Amino acid sequence: MSEVTPVTVKVGLGDRTYDILIGPGLLSRAGSEISLRLPGTRAAVVTDDNVAAAHLETLKAGLAKGGIKPAVITMPPGEKTKSFAHLEEVVDGVLAARLERGDVVIALGGGVIGDLTGFAAGIVRRGMNFVQIPTSLLAQVDSSVGGKTGINSPRGKNLVGVFLQPKLVLADTEVLDTLPIREFRAGYAELAKYGLIDRPDFFAWLEQNWSKVFAGGPERVEAIAEACRAKADVVARDEFETGDRALLNLGHTFGHALEAATQYDGARLVHGEGVAIGMALAHRFSSRLNLASPDDAARVEAHLRTVGLPWRMADIPGELPDAEMLLSFITQDKKVSRGALTFILTRGIGQSFIAKDVPASEVLSFLKENHPGQQGRRGQQGSCPG
Numbered sequence: 001m002s003e004v005t006p007v008t009v010k011v012g013l014g015d016r017t018y019d020i021l022i023g024p025g026l027l028s029r030a031g032s033e034i035s036l037r038l039p040g041t042r043a044a045v046v047t048d049d050n051v052a053a054a055h056l057e058t059l060k061a062g063l064a065k066g067g068i069k070p071a072v073i074t075m076p077p078g079e080k081t082k083s084f085a086h087l088e089e090v091v092d093g094v095l096a097a098r099l100e101r102g103d104v105v106i107a108l109g110g111g112v113i114g115d116l117t118g119f120a121a122g123i124v125r126r127g128m129n130f131v132q133i134p135t136s137l138l139a140q141v142d143s144s145v146g147g148k149t150g151i152n153s154p155r156g157k158n159l160v161g162v163f164l165q166p167k168l169v170l171a172d173t174e175v176l177d178t179l180p181i182r183e184f185r186a187g188y189a190e191l192a193k194y195g196l197i198d199r200p201d202f203f204a205w206l207e208q209n210w211s212k213v214f215a216g217g218p219e220r221v222e223a224i225a226e227a228c229r230a231k232a233d234v235v236a237r238d239e240f241e242t243g244d245r246a247l248l249n250l251g252h253t254f255g256h257a258l259e260a261a262t263q264y265d266g267a268r269l270v271h272g273e274g275v276a277i278g279m280a281l282a283h284r285f286s287s288r289l290n291l292a293s294p295d296d297a298a299r300v301e302a303h304l305r306t307v308g309l310p311w312r313m314a315d316i317p318g319e320l321p322d323a324e325m326l327l328s329f330i331t332q333d334k335k336v337s338r339g340a341l342t343f344i345l346t347r348g349i350g351q352s353f354i355a356k357d358v359p360a361s362e363v364l365s366f367l368k369e370n371h372p373g374q375q376g377r378r379g380q381q382g383s384c385p386g
Contacts, residue, residue: 013165013239028065173224184214193248199350200350207303254281
């Protein structure tokens with residue numbers, strides 16, 4: 001197969017500017033791309049058991065072409081790996097490999113591995129070089145870009161971490177062919193998010209082309225590149241989330257609460273599914289507050305349903321804690337400032353904005369309306385099947 005020239009998206013951060021390369025076959029080019037930017041480096045690769053089985057040998061062969069023979073640190077798969085215990089394992093593995101501060105820690109995996117590995121790279125020797133090789137759609141379009149790293153606490157998601165920008169992101173679109181369809185759909189929720197934030201034309205394009213994105217080929221590369229451009233623009237303006245980078249949290253405040261409510265049980269709910277339900281809830285909540293048309297909420301729900309994503313709390317298997325407990329998870333979320341509730345709400349498709357001081361009483365009554373175990377169950381009997 002002839003080598004395909006990847007699409008390059010730059011994240012502009014002055015002397016810390018870095019490239020996101022997007023396209024097929026990038027695992028095989030990893031060594032040359034890393035050596036070009038970090039000559040003479042030694043490396044550790046952090047991955048999980050599932051990704052290692054599918055892609056580790058390809059990556060090792062690609063790194064060897066650049067003269068890199070990595071130490072490999074393998075973690076169990078799943079959200080529960082983002083913990084203090086596994087962070088300690090990664091840190092110890094990097095130190096055991098006798099890597100120096102100028103060497104590189106490479107994350108080969110989805111968002112969990114990227115977040116965990118980036119946090120380790122940010123604290124070992126007070127900060128090492130970091131390269132992201134995301135293997136899930138969600139990681140390629142969201143978590144691998146922008147420098148957020150972290151682990152979960154029993155008190156909430158991503159409450160412990162640091163900002164550490166990678167030196168390079170390699171988004172190999174071929175590896176997505178090995179993803180389970182559920183994981184691909186979960187990542188697609190983050191793709192749709194960029195259209196819903198401020199790119200209504202992109203959302204409309206996805207409504208027309210989503211099946212081609214799922215199938216692979218140029219539409220997949222185009223969609224991932226557009227999402228990365230959208231995120232790169234926001235990160236360049238607001239690296240540390242003091243302003244409009246918070247827009248990237250559309251759907252996440254509700255979604256993180258639902259993840260905490262299911263105790264991060266991936267059998268019940270994975271992150272992208274939580275975001276999908278959260279985006280639908282954010283649009284419905286905006287409609288309830290008379291900020292947006294109910295037609296927009298219906299359009300979002302219809303698209304999520306069409307691609308096979310959950311879009312309401314009733315789509316989560318098993319029982320959920322009551323609305324009061326869900327509200328407590330929301331108030332624990334890091335997007336709360338001095339007790340005031342901050343939500344990303346919308347005035348329509350592609351018209352999201354940061355709403356501060358949202359009354360907790362409004363959120364609670366909305367959660368009760370939409371909770372399948374409270375009065376919300378009656379209101380959802382006539383809804384379309386998810």
